[in-house]
Amino acid sequence: MNNDSSVAALATRLRREATDLRAGTRMPSSRALTERYRVSPVTVSRALALLVAEGVVVTKPGSGTFVAERRASHGAADRSWQNTALGDRRVDAEGVALGLIPVPDGVIPLVGGYLPEGLRPARALAAASARAGRRPQAWAAPPQEGLPELRAWFAGLTGCAPEDVLIAGGGQAALWLALRAIVPPGGPVLVESPTYPGAIAAARAAGLVPVPVPVDDEGVDPALLAEAFARTGARAFFCQPTFHNPTGAVLSPARRTGVLEAARAAGAFLIEDDFARHLSMGAAPAPLVSGDAAGTVVHIASLTKVTAPSLRISGIVARGPVAERIRAAQLVETFFPARPLQETALEFVSSPAWPRHLRAVSAELRRRRDVLAAALAEHLPDLEIPSLPSGGLYLWGRLPEGVDDVALAQAAWAHGVAIAPGRPYFPAEPPAAHLRLSYSAAPDIDALPEGVRRLAAALRATR
Amino acid sequence: MNNDSSVAALATRLRREATDLRAGTRMPSSRALTERYRVSPVTVSRALALLVAEGVVVTKPGSGTFVAERRASHGAADRSWQNTALGDRRVDAEGVALGLIPVPDGVIPLVGGYLPEGLRPARALAAASARAGRRPQAWAAPPQEGLPELRAWFAGLTGCAPEDVLIAGGGQAALWLALRAIVPPGGPVLVESPTYPGAIAAARAAGLVPVPVPVDDEGVDPALLAEAFARTGARAFFCQPTFHNPTGAVLSPARRTGVLEAARAAGAFLIEDDFARHLSMGAAPAPLVSGDAAGTVVHIASLTKVTAPSLRISGIVARGPVAERIRAAQLVETFFPARPLQETALEFVSSPAWPRHLRAVSAELRRRRDVLAAALAEHLPDLEIPSLPSGGLYLWGRLPEGVDDVALAQAAWAHGVAIAPGRPYFPAEPPAAHLRLSYSAAPDIDALPEGVRRLAAALRATR
Numbered sequence: 001m002n003n004d005s006s007v008a009a010l011a012t013r014l015r016r017e018a019t020d021l022r023a024g025t026r027m028p029s030s031r032a033l034t035e036r037y038r039v040s041p042v043t044v045s046r047a048l049a050l051l052v053a054e055g056v057v058v059t060k061p062g063s064g065t066f067v068a069e070r071r072a073s074h075g076a077a078d079r080s081w082q083n084t085a086l087g088d089r090r091v092d093a094e095g096v097a098l099g100l101i102p103v104p105d106g107v108i109p110l111v112g113g114y115l116p117e118g119l120r121p122a123r124a125l126a127a128a129s130a131r132a133g134r135r136p137q138a139w140a141a142p143p144q145e146g147l148p149e150l151r152a153w154f155a156g157l158t159g160c161a162p163e164d165v166l167i168a169g170g171g172q173a174a175l176w177l178a179l180r181a182i183v184p185p186g187g188p189v190l191v192e193s194p195t196y197p198g199a200i201a202a203a204r205a206a207g208l209v210p211v212p213v214p215v216d217d218e219g220v221d222p223a224l225l226a227e228a229f230a231r232t233g234a235r236a237f238f239c240q241p242t243f244h245n246p247t248g249a250v251l252s253p254a255r256r257t258g259v260l261e262a263a264r265a266a267g268a269f270l271i272e273d274d275f276a277r278h279l280s281m282g283a284a285p286a287p288l289v290s291g292d293a294a295g296t297v298v299h300i301a302s303l304t305k306v307t308a309p310s311l312r313i314s315g316i317v318a319r320g321p322v323a324e325r326i327r328a329a330q331l332v333e334t335f336f337p338a339r340p341l342q343e344t345a346l347e348f349v350s351s352p353a354w355p356r357h358l359r360a361v362s363a364e365l366r367r368r369r370d371v372l373a374a375a376l377a378e379h380l381p382d383l384e385i386p387s388l389p390s391g392g393l394y395l396w397g398r399l400p401e402g403v404d405d406v407a408l409a410q411a412a413w414a415h416g417v418a419i420a421p422g423r424p425y426f427p428a429e430p431p432a433a434h435l436r437l438s439y440s441a442a443p444d445i446d447a448l449p450e451g452v453r454r455l456a457a458a459l460r461a462t463r
Numbered sequence: 464m465n466n467d468s469s470v471a472a473l474a475t476r477l478r479r480e481a482t483d484l485r486a487g488t489r490m491p492s493s494r495a496l497t498e499r500y501r502v503s504p505v506t507v508s509r510a511l512a513l514l515v516a517e518g519v520v521v522t523k524p525g526s527g528t529f530v531a532e533r534r535a536s537h538g539a540a541d542r543s544w545q546n547t548a549l550g551d552r553r554v555d556a557e558g559v560a561l562g563l564i565p566v567p568d569g570v571i572p573l574v575g576g577y578l579p580e581g582l583r584p585a586r587a588l589a590a591a592s593a594r595a596g597r598r599p600q601a602w603a604a605p606p607q608e609g610l611p612e613l614r615a616w617f618a619g620l621t622g623c624a625p626e627d628v629l630i631a632g633g634g635q636a637a638l639w640l641a642l643r644a645i646v647p648p649g650g651p652v653l654v655e656s657p658t659y660p661g662a663i664a665a666a667r668a669a670g671l672v673p674v675p676v677p678v679d680d681e682g683v684d685p686a687l688l689a690e691a692f693a694r695t696g697a698r699a700f701f702c703q704p705t706f707h708n709p710t711g712a713v714l715s716p717a718r719r720t721g722v723l724e725a726a727r728a729a730g731a732f733l734i735e736d737d738f739a740r741h742l743s744m745g746a747a748p749a750p751l752v753s754g755d756a757a758g759t760v761v762h763i764a765s766l767t768k769v770t771a772p773s774l775r776i777s778g779i780v781a782r783g784p785v786a787e788r789i790r791a792a793q794l795v796e797t798f799f800p801a802r803p804l805q806e807t808a809l810e811f812v813s814s815p816a817w818p819r820h821l822r823a824v825s826a827e828l829r830r831r832r833d834v835l836a837a838a839l840a841e842h843l844p845d846l847e848i849p850s851l852p853s854g855g856l857y858l859w860g861r862l863p864e865g866v867d868d869v870a871l872a873q874a875a876w877a878h879g880v881a882i883a884p885g886r887p888y889f890p891a892e893p894p895a896a897h898l899r900l901s902y903s904a905a906p907d908i909d910a911l912p913e914g915v916r917r918l919a920a921a922l923r924a925t926r
Contacts, residue, residue: 007813008612011612011813012611012612015615046813046814046815049813049814049815050612050615050616050813053616053619053812053813053817054615054616054618054619054625055618055619055622056619077756077757077758077782078757079757079758079782079783079784080783081730081757082732082758082783082784082785083784084730085645085698085730085731085732085785086644086645086698086784086785086788087647089647089788090788090791091644091788091791091792091795092791092795093790093791093792093794093795096794096795096798097607097794100604100607100794100798114604117603120602120603122599122601122602125596125601125602126596126597126601129592129593129596129601129803130592130593130596130597133588133589133592133593133596133807134589134593136585138585138588138589138592138773139583139585139588139770139771139772139773139774140580140583140771140772140773141563141565141577141772141773142773144560144563148475149471149474149475149513152478152513152517153513153516153517155517155518156516156517156518156519159518162517169632169797169801170797170798172795172796172797172798173796173797173798176795176796176797181549181554182548182549184550184552185648185670198795201795202795202796205791205792205795205796207648235548235549267544267547267548268548269545269548293540294540294541294542294544295540295542295545307602308602308603309602309603309604309798309802310601310602310603310604310605310801310802310803311602311801312797312798312800312801319540319542320542320543320545321542321545321546321549322545322548322549325549325552325553325554327556328553328554328555328556328668329554329556329668331556331559331560331563332554332555332556332559332635332639332661332664332665332668333635333636333639333665333668333796334632334633334635334636334639334775334797335559335563335633335635335636335772335775337775338632338773338774338775338801338804339772339773340592340773340803340804340807341801341803341804344596344803349516350470350509350512350513350516351509351512352509352512354516
């Protein structure tokens with residue numbers, strides 16, 4: 001067995017070493033490297049092969065390895081002409097990027113939208129992917145709509161038919177496809193306010209105009225939604241009716257029919273981002289798509305949230321002409337999600353590890369939510385949290401009057417805790433200052449109370 | 464070890480069986496299924512678990528497995544309202560889809576843009592992916608721009624710096640990102656004529672207007688390119704200077720500087736799709752990006768063509784503001800390519816299997832090209848092939864006057880050979896009827912002469 005991280009580590013060291021030497025200088029022999037870095041000859045030869053491929057060194061058979069000629073430095077070139085060519089269409093990725101930036105050691109992460117590393121099914125995924133990668137057709141093209149069994153599995157979550165499911169590459173890719181397929185550039189799209197910043201960023205990058213519709217702890221109000229459709233002529237409403245990000249709200253039974261009817265009356269689509277179905281602490285309500293025969297709902301379910309960031313597999317349920325448009329868009333934009341990932345996902349959800357994993361996630365999220373809520377009640381009673389969510393990864397709290405959420409987040413970082421300010425969750429001006437606190441990101445549940453203590457100290461410092 | 468294809472096969476049988484039964488009917492016991500289908504109890508229980516997850520059957524502890532209640536059929540619903548909501552923005556994926564449709568047994572494939580199965584490094588990829596999937600961080604998020612070592616590897620192909628490389632999810636995803644990042648909706652983009660239909664489809668899906676610039680067997684003429692820039696005000700030229708699809712042409716040394724200068728004089732970008740670099744039968748010229756300090760060239764290199772359809776990993780080289788725009792667009796549209804695929808690609812290209820694979824591919828492509836060319840000379844002398852390509856997967860031939868390429872492709876299919884008619888390769892009206900013949904797709908080299916004989920018969924039949 002090769003230790004692959006040691007190949008990479010050695011390559012990094014040798015790359016640095018070569019950069020400091022004149023072109024043509026002979027590198028130490030393989031044997032010398034083996035001894036100096038206490039690695040196997042195989043590791044040395046693989047690291048050198050990497051550097052040869054990169055053009056950092058060259059090998060001359062029989063005489064050794066030498067530092068290659070430097071490429072011309074491009075650093076000083078003037079590329080400002082590009083600004084004219086590109087024009088004013090900057091893509092604002094900050095809403096997405098913020099959630100993906102790793103938090104340095106020593107800072108407690110109360111941010112981030114994934115499970116903590118200890119709760120990710122890394123071993124089961126490794127086993128599933130090893131089996132998947134060995135199949136005869138593993139690296140061939142999958143059927144365009146995805147593996148039939150995986151489509152059937154996603155269909156089973158919604159009560160729809162397998163042929164209504166398109167396998168896509170993660171929730172973000174799915175909502176990008178759905179938004180662009182339905183709404184033309186320049187067109188309005190209704191979104192909950194607050195909502196997931198990645199949806200705002202995707203809508204804007206597609207040239208769409210997100211129009212906020214307020215939500216409370218029962219989700220969106222059908223009357224407000226109907227009004228927004230009438231005022232804007234929007235063709236789509238993007239929503240997260242189950243464990244909404246950031247509030248954790250579930251669309252109440254009383255409002256479900258009204259919300260669907262508002263979309264139908266407007267001749268519009270409802271894009272249901274069902275990202276948190278498997279992050280439930282008890283039962284999750286049926287998705288909106290399950291009662292929808294008219295094809296109003298385009299439903300997105302993702303496996304990433306409940307597993308790990310790199311299992312980028314989702315299922316889009318769509319019926320009617322919109323299904324064809326989304327399918328064609330995916331084909332033109334990316335062809336298809338790589339088959340080994342589809343096979344890995346299928347392996348995992350049809351293995352005995354899957355129900356075990358769901359139970360473990362559910363129990364741990366409940367524990368973490370309760371620990372975070374108790375710490376907030378004790379140390380930060382000023383943060384107003386209307387009700388505890390029964391699923392998802394976040395608490396959403398309203399700050400006292402006069403506290404600036406962005407300034408507080410900066411102060412919190414300086415105090416050793418990372419939190420998400422509320423502002424990026426609002427498509428327009430926020431009605432009040434909020435915070436989103438993730439109970440899932442910290443490696444250890446015991447870090448949560450300490451994180452809250454640091455946050456409380458930061459709040460005192462900013463006042 | 465579980466035999467996973469037998470789980471899937473059994474699930475398919477049982478799904479069909481359950482569909483024919485009334486809801487509530489008891490399914491045969493696990494033991495009975497084990498005997499009837501001669502599979503292990505583990506296979507039975509995994510297949511049943513899959514059907515439970517899909518909602519096809521339900522298990523009642525202690526009493527057995529039963530056919531579930533049917534979901535309401537959605538088939539008859541009227542979804543024509545969607546046409547109004549979606550409007551006239553159909554995505555035409557046919558140019559892409561044609562290349563991905565599997566050819567049935569009995570039809571000789573002279574279509575398709577991938578290596579034949581026997582030449583794909585399936586075993587090496589399986590080994591690489593098994594190692595990759597087991598790494599501690601395999602399923603975590605990769606660095607946003609991609610794994611550093613993989614960026615360095617792609618950089619080494621071009622002489623650019625590792626920090627100029629963004630890892631993306633396959634060549635199609637990369638060219639989609641580059642086109643959209645550079646050209647605003649409604650804007651023109653210059654493309655070679657003929658060119659890769661997937662580029663035409665992506666440009667149109669992004670709302671761009673492809674404008675053809677003719678190529679001959681030395682690639683594009685700088686004077687014509689300069690004229691097209693001046694006439695259209697286009698900000699980008701999409702081209703494949705090395706083993707162009709479909710003609711196989713290489714941009715001649717005499718024209719390289721002129722082409723770069725035409726783009727620079729126009730203040731425009733040149734998108735270099737370097738898809739076939741590793742499909743060379745001898746040496747491939749340096750990519751255009753390697754001599755470009757001004758950031759004019761956005762370069763796309765992909766690993767998919769030289770390995771297998773599902774290793775969807777590519778590297779985009781971009782310098783200056785355009786690099787930031789492409790990076791932000793990828794983040795907003797899909798986050799990042801799954802880390803296990805990046806690790807697999809890195810494992811493979813830095814293993815001893817990689818140079819061995821390249822040698823094998825090069826030798827086999829040369830053999831196949833020669834066999835196909837000889838068969839054409841013998842059986843189809845009317846097909847005019849100006850010069851044999853020294854890389855890539857295709858021969859491009861001009862049909863005699865009066866022969867319709869699309870009609871011939873249909874007749875060929877009926878005669879048991881699949882070929883690509885030339886029409887989809889032209890962004891506007893074709894100047895003449897052409898065929899593209901792939902020598903890489905047929906499983907066996909011996910099928911090539913027989914394919915040509917069938918094509919000759921089809922040509923006789925259509926005349």
